[in-house]
Amino acid sequence: MAIRSDALTAKLSHLYPLSADEEEVLQNAFSRVEDFARDRDIVREGTKPTQCSLLLDGFVFRYKVLPDGKRQILSFQVPGDVFDTQTYLLDTMDHTVAALTPCRIAILRHDVMREITERFPRITRALWKETLVEAAILREWLTSAGRRSAFQRIAHLICEVFVRQRAVGRTRGLEMDWPITQVEIGDALGLTHVHINRTLQELRRDGLIRLGGGTLEVLDWRGLMKGGQFDPSYLQLVHVDLP
Template sequence: MAAIGDDGQPLAPLLRKLIALGPVMQGEAAAVEALPLTFREYRPGQEIVRERDRPNQACILLSGLCCRFKIVGDGARQINSFHIPGDMPDLQSLLLHQMDHGLLTLTRVKVALVPHPTLLQLIAGHPRLGLLFWRDTLIDGSIFREWMCSIGRRSARARVAHLICELFLRYRNVGLVEDRSMPFHLTQTQIGDALGLSVVHVNRVVKSLRRDGLISLASRRLTIGDWAALVDIGDFDDAYLHLTPES
């Protein structure tokens, strides 16, 4: 069994995320704490779940970074979302029995696996947790819609700035921001695959944001130098993240 609640415990990011989604009572937290978990580690570039798989368990991301992705007809990759600790990126497999995309690790990753029947029992016994999981999937959809607006209508500079703002607030939501600094392991290729940009274009934008003092990068961390300016450039409104007062 895995304990949660303290920052040093494996499921602490998930609990923080659930609390950010809505109230979590002590009994509900205890039920999550009692989940039987199987832990697994992956190297960068491994698929946790493949397109057309039929998973019988859901994964909780404990550390690292992964993405949902699809490969189109000519072999090009489109990244559909990034996932950070506390996320359950294949939660939809609980009700959609065949995966319509893959889940790929971008760094070293540790996950906890929960059998679907166990997760369904948790939801049946604690309906409010089920509502929180449902809210999480609805916010997933909201993020997809915002990404579509970025790819379809925002400039390259705005797309990159918008993504940085989003990741910053999501990392802060699970307690992984220090002052104005967050983990940042994305390569320019991965950013391009997510935002529909060439590596050359991403490189130019990142250089311009650094030159203007809006961001700095060092030791796989990104520090925001001017949040207000970054928000303005990115046309960023955090309403689509549906953050609660608790978060």
């Protein structure tokens, strides 16, 4: 089955350009498409999936729930992200993946994955690289949670999501979709939604962003980067031009 994902093509062009043939192989590897409604779990902690996924449209996020009921969000995925590559090599899911918005996903079965990774070392490298960038993002999130103030964490997160969406053509100038609620921002950054609310007001007061109606507009990119100590190089998206 041929999936034509402009987002995947766009991302590979930045991350690890494949030849036309290789990209053909990759896009033909997906066996079907599935839709999920907002808040629906896609892969649950403790299960042993037999497939990986490519996000075609919408937002997806990963999270853990602790014994005491607290939740930590571990990442957001944007269109073009091949996620759950880890399920191919790790036995059991250590976290849950869920739909942040209604979304569409293309399925890549593990047996197909194995065939491709044995025959196409360059595709393997592209997928491996994607998991390494995920780790780099995790390091940045850890740094935020450990050592950055609430203001810095939010600014940094906004910068990251903006650059990643921009890389796959999902921004309109300085504006992008922002379907992430304040509770979710809090669970991602290790803060409460009350404090997120107050800090977002600071960001607005400082003229850095405009936010509302599911849309976020960056009003001062330099200021936002500075405020969040953001340096995009960890995302490895070499040719994304920024404001």
